[in-house]
Amino acid sequence: MADQLAALFANFRAGRRAALARAMSIVEDGRPEYDALLAALHPSIGRARRIGLTGPPGAGKSTLTTRLAAHYREQGLTVCIIAVDPTSPFTGGALLGDRVRMESVALDSGVFIRSMATRGSLGGLAGTTREVADVADAFGMDRILVETVGVGQSELDIARTADQSAVVLVPESGDAIQAMKAGLMEIADVFVVNKSDRPGADRVRHDLEVMLGLRGGIVLGDVPAHHGVDLKRMGNPAYAARKAAAEPREGRWTPSVIQTIGNTGEGVAELASALDRHFAYLESSGALTARRRARVRQRVVDVIESRVRRRLWMDPGTNAWLDARLPEVEAGTATPFAVADELLARSGSLLAGEKA
């Protein structure tokens, strides 16, 4: 295996795409070579710019991602697209069409596309996406575009693995308010109103700008009456907007709102330049260092937690001890909390990795 890994590294360093694909698969599937591979690539990580594109299904993210990739290619930059498809098998299909549309850029050797479709499973995918991006980074890709459907916490976690995030919305009713409710406001460094040739684009832009404190006025998109219960739980958007305006994130940056038409490419250059401005801000403010440090820290924390799990549950003695105690827990004579404490009390040196 060590020989095979050495051959893989050689091909990887020589810039062979097949080696990139194989390295990504090792990481994505959590194969045994995982640690050795990532440890070896680790010193080469940190050059790429990682850009997340997230938003609701149907916002045209794939088309926009393709356009943005083409824009970067025109500037002579290499691009890796990581498309995370947490598509429900019940609603799927559409995204496969998007993947096909991407093939226009896929024929370009300066673009590498990795699709991470996963039967709807998102558990731990944030970690995996980050590490697949690390592999692309180590390979020398200049821009890494991570496209996710932003409909749940896991997708937001994935978006947070990027250096900067564009949230892509469409003119359809209520999207600005929905975005706020979905927690997208928190992660957006740039807002994109895509499909801006459709009616309602100006209103969404207006609403976003009001919410961001970029202009006065009231939010026009109204909330359907039956959302009342929900809103109480979500917090009042007007209040949240005022709060967001009063406390800009990381000091100064207020997200720009860019209008695009993915199908024609209109606005894509403006989007790229908004991302450039934001990146310059990240660099000058020290926020980039902070974000990347947080990412490295999270990586170490993830490794620790996976080590803990492996050390405890790959140990036959620990499993046998726990199994022997379960009847008491089932009978109610011991609580899960007491047994957990006892198990940890006897596992100190195991967890520390000391040889038995």
Next chain:
Amino acid sequence: MADQLAALFANFRAGRRAALARAMSIVEDGRPEYDALLAALHPSIGRARRIGLTGPPGAGKSTLTTRLAAHYREQGLTVCIIAVDPTSPFTGGALLGDRVRMESVALDSGVFIRSMATRGSLGGLAGTTREVADVADAFGMDRILVETVGVGQSELDIARTADQSAVVLVPESGDAIQAMKAGLMEIADVFVVNKSDRPGADRVRHDLEVMLGLRGGIVLGDVPAHHGVDLKRMGNPAYAARKAAAEPREGRWTPSVIQTIGNTGEGVAELASALDRHFAYLESSGALTARRRARVRQRVVDVIESRVRRRLWMDPGTNAWLDARLPEVEAGTATPFAVADELLARSGSLLAGEKA
């Protein structure tokens, strides 16, 4: 706080619904009383039957759950409904209507409804659902119906916290195959073809029965050509069906397929009786003991992992040590793996819970 908790217990034991609701909130929100509460309730857990109902959005699960609850009420049983709504804010709204429809049974004091809507976040929700069900169980509820939208791994995890699971489908095209792709086949103890007054119900039933090996023939619902890529990834349903038929889960049980019409209540008694048959099988085969033991074990494992996290990351010394090492990891002179090992090597007694 101890006094308040004692008062809560007294009210809980006296069967007061407000105390049930408060206890559930303590568990759901992970408040400080969490451990003490669950430890105190632990001996009273294990009497309720936990039934999961899962399936795609729009399958009519809420209506069916309500009907099933009403059926159990007629038998003099108390029922707790836990409705997990991982509704995207982008597609939300419909489910709130369902909740309103549930109010018919909600006026019955033998029914308690708990909605766990959560801004689309599902992280750790399987654990929380299990423990909210524990609270209902300790309260003395006879049946606990856990309703989830089965579209992702997290929802499947939630379904697995039940003693038995009904997978609810509708006659619309391809659902049987989609269900298999979604991993629902794995968790289904009973299949329900709801809205069976619609065209296509017989076909879905037929397809399910072929897949389950209950009848010969070929699967009629065809797969759109553009799903080719996907299918390769998912595994071939025909092959999977043969495999499932050849290796019935837990020895003998082959899921029944029940047709229902939620709006009229037709088929609900049959569903209840299929669930009874399955439960009798669970008891006689020893599978119930095995499932409940697995649930108890998972609970201890979850407590251990949360203890590990708390002990490591609430410790200022550990955080300071890690922060001091991060620059090396960022510079590439140390790998996350090496630093993780070092951190664990110095944390043995901390993790064992020994006083410093």
